[in-house]
Amino acid sequence: MRxxxxxxxxxxxxxPARWLVQTHKLIPSTCASQKVLSWKVNTGDAIRGAAxxxxxxxxxxxISVRGPVDELVIEVTGEVETLDLFGVLRDHRESVPPTTYLRSTxxxxxxxxxxxxxxxxxDGMADDSALNRAHALARAVNEAIEYVxxxxxxxxxxxxxxxxxxxxCQDHAHALIAVAHAAEIPARYVAGYLHSGGDAMGEASHAWAELFVPGLGWVGFDASNRCCPDERYIRLCSGYDALDAAPIRGIMNAGVEEHLDVSVAVMSQHQQ
Known part of the structure; x- marks a missing residue:
C-alpha cells in the first residue's frame, strides 16, 4: 500500500521564547515492511544540528531556535510504500539487546x-508457543481497557x-508492555501512523507495542485494534514508553507557557 x-x-x-531546543524522531524506520519514497521535515528558520x-x-x-520566537511550526510530509509482514519487524538494524526492554518506567x-x-x-498456556502467549496478552489488554x-x-x-x-492507543500500548514485563517478555512502545480508513480505533498518529518473540524477533501488537501492524501502519520510532518514544521532545527557557496544536492526515494512494 502506498x-x-x-x-x-x-x-x-x-x-516569546528566548531559545528552545528539540530532538526529533520524525523519519520512518528502515525495515522490510516499509520503503520511504519521499520524506521532508520542514522546521522553518530553526538551526539543524546533529543527525x-x-x-x-x-x-x-x-534543532535549535534562537529567540525571541512566538511560534514554531514543524511540518512533515512524505510518502511510504508499505508491506504486510504480519507485524514482524525485519531488516531493522539496532544494537540494543532485547533484554534492555525489560526495564520498567x-x-x-x-x-x-x-x-x-x-x-x-x-493461564493454561505454559506449553503454548511464545507467539500465542503474546497474542493472549494483547487480547487481555483489549478486553480490560475499552477504547474511549x-x-x-x-x-x-x-x-x-x-x-x-x-x-x-497509548494506554493499550503501556498496559501491554506492563503485562508482558510481568511475564518476563521484553516489550517496547512504538510510535507511528495509521491509515484507519474509518474502520480502525485510533487517530492517524498512532501507537502500539512490540514484544520480543524468540525465533521471530520483535513483533508488533496493536491492542486497540486486536491485530498486528499491517500495510496500514507506518513505524516511526520506539522507546521504553510514550515519553521515551515521543517523535518530538524539547526544552526552552523557563517562564514560557506553550500551546500545542497537532494535525495528522494519512491517506492511501487511491484516496488522492
Missing part, C-alpha cells in the same frame, strides 16, 4: 492488577488506565 502523510505540529507561546541513527535504530535529529510499571491480568491471560478517547491523558500510567477501564 501511504501519504501530512503531520503538522504548531507551538505557540504566550510570551544520527541511535542504538535502537531510530533516526534522531536536533513509571508509565509501564506493573502493579498487582496488571500482574494478575498477565497471569490470567496466560478523552478519559486519559499524556501522563496516565498503565496501572491507572487499567483501573479506570478506559483509554486510548
Amino acid at each position: 501511504l501519504s502523510v501530512k503531520h503538522v505540529t504548531r507551538y505557540s507561546f504566550d510570551t 544520527f541513527r541511535d542504538s535502537a535504530g531510530d533516526m534522531v535529529e536536533t 513509571r508509565m509501564i510499571r506493573p502493579d498487582v492488577a496488571l500482574r494478575d491480568l498477565s497471569v490470567t491471560a496466560l 478517547p478523552g478519559e486519559t491523558g499524556e501522563v496516565t500510567t498503565a496501572a491507572e488506565a487499567l483501573a479506570g477501564g478506559r483509554g486510548v
Whole structure:
C-alpha cells in the first residue's frame, strides 16, 4: 500500500521564547515492511544540528531556535510504500539487546492488577508457543481497557488506565508492555501512523507495542485494534514508553507557557 502523510505540529507561546531546543524522531524506520519514497521535515528558520541513527535504530535529529520566537511550526510530509509482514519487524538494524526492554518506567510499571491480568491471560498456556502467549496478552489488554478517547491523558500510567477501564492507543500500548514485563517478555512502545480508513480505533498518529518473540524477533501488537501492524501502519520510532518514544521532545527557557496544536492526515494512494 502506498501511504501519504501530512503531520503538522504548531507551538505557540504566550510570551516569546528566548531559545528552545528539540530532538526529533520524525523519519520512518528502515525495515522490510516499509520503503520511504519521499520524506521532508520542514522546521522553518530553526538551526539543524546533529543527525544520527541511535542504538535502537531510530533516526534522531536536533534543532535549535534562537529567540525571541512566538511560534514554531514543524511540518512533515512524505510518502511510504508499505508491506504486510504480519507485524514482524525485519531488516531493522539496532544494537540494543532485547533484554534492555525489560526495564520498567513509571508509565509501564506493573502493579498487582496488571500482574494478575498477565497471569490470567496466560493461564493454561505454559506449553503454548511464545507467539500465542503474546497474542493472549494483547487480547487481555483489549478486553480490560475499552477504547474511549478523552478519559486519559499524556501522563496516565498503565496501572491507572487499567483501573479506570478506559483509554486510548497509548494506554493499550503501556498496559501491554506492563503485562508482558510481568511475564518476563521484553516489550517496547512504538510510535507511528495509521491509515484507519474509518474502520480502525485510533487517530492517524498512532501507537502500539512490540514484544520480543524468540525465533521471530520483535513483533508488533496493536491492542486497540486486536491485530498486528499491517500495510496500514507506518513505524516511526520506539522507546521504553510514550515519553521515551515521543517523535518530538524539547526544552526552552523557563517562564514560557506553550500551546500545542497537532494535525495528522494519512491517506492511501487511491484516496488522492
